[in-house]
Amino acid sequence: MSRGGSAGGGCAMLVVVVLVIGLIMWLVGGVLSLLGVLLPIAGILLGLLLFGYGWVGVYLGRRNRKADQQLNRELGGMASDAGARLDQVLLWWDRVRLTQGIGTEFEGRMDNVSSAAADDPDALRLRELLGEAREVRGLLLNIDAQPDPQGRLKVINRADRVWADLVRHYMQEPGS
Structure with a gap:
């Protein structure tokens, strides 16, 4: 016989603990079974997603390379x-x-242009523009050294600006 039922309570507590541990193990087994089904499906989906992403990247890379080549041309x-x-x-x-x-408007003034006399600001500006034109011409010869299309466009725009300034202000017969 038990004294005050304490021996039966200990046995009941042991049964409850075993049942709780069993329930936890059953839940863990169910989660692991569910993961065993979901992980391969997720792996296949992720693989397909990565394949699609890579295929789109290759396609866009080819298209961008063609556009870059056309832009460079x-x-x-x-x-x-x-x-x-x-x-x-x-x-x-x-x-x-x-x-x-x-035979030009510079007849008799070429000494001023050649020496860029300080008393003739027009001749000084002309000499600066001619120097800049030679510098820009050198940049145009090495246009591929510019790292990006914006840099190339800046050089081309600078060349066009210098050309337009020289033609507009100093040349009598552009193109002759």
Whole structure:
């Protein structure tokens, strides 16, 4: 016989603990079984997703590479045109300097242009523009050294600006 039922309470407590541990183990087993089904499905879906992402990346890379090549061809053509215009202007100025400006508005003023006399601001500005034209022509020859299309466009725009300033302000007969 038990004394006050304490021996039966200990046995009941042991049964309850075993049942709780069994319930926890059963839940863990169910979760693991569920994970055993879901993880392969999730792995397959993730693999398909990564495959699709990679395929889109390859497609976009090819398309962007083609666009970059086309942009580089266009910028190369623009740089070539700008360089040819600058060459034409520089050749004209070399001819004017060689003939001492005879037959142009610079006749008798070529000493001022050649020495960039401080008393003739127009001649000083012309000398600066010619120097900038030669510098920009060198940049146009090495246009591929510019790391990005924006840098190339800046060089081309600078060349066009210098060309336009020289033609507008100083050349009598552009293109001759």
